Amino acid sequence: MRKTVWCVASDARLHWREWDGEVVLFHENSGNIHHLNLFAATAIRQLLEAPADSETLTERTASKLDLPVDDEARDGIEQLLTRLKTLGIARVAPS
Numbered sequence: 001m002r003k004t005v006w007c008v009a010s011d012a013r014l015h016w017r018e019w020d021g022e023v024v025l026f027h028e029n030s031g032n033i034h035h036l037n038l039f040a041a042t043a044i045r046q047l048l049e050a051p052a053d054s055e056t057l058t059e060r061t062a063s064k065l066d067l068p069v070d071d072e073a074r075d076g077i078e079q080l081l082t083r084l085k086t087l088g089i090a091r092v093a094p095s
Helices: 038-049 054-065 071-087
Strands: 005-008 014-019 022-027 032-036 090-092
Touching: 005 038, 014 038, 022 038, 032 038, 038 054, 038 071, 054 071, 071 090
Parallel strands: none
Antiparallel strands: 005 090, 014 022, 022 032
């Protein structure tokens, strides 16, 4: 069974701002501003670097933040990917 590989949507125009550990993402396509926690911001940045399946993205994100790769991290990535797809920020990568 092939794993689903995710990427940032190629047409997503994203603008980042950080202040004192707070991360805000402006999605120009929709005009929406998203306040992100460090985990979500790191995961999106990892997807910008290279497409990944959810397990690989969990491992890369956790590694960057020095967190364990556990069920909480996996669930967080799954929820984030679902939300990002709904928002038009991420999509399943073409095969």
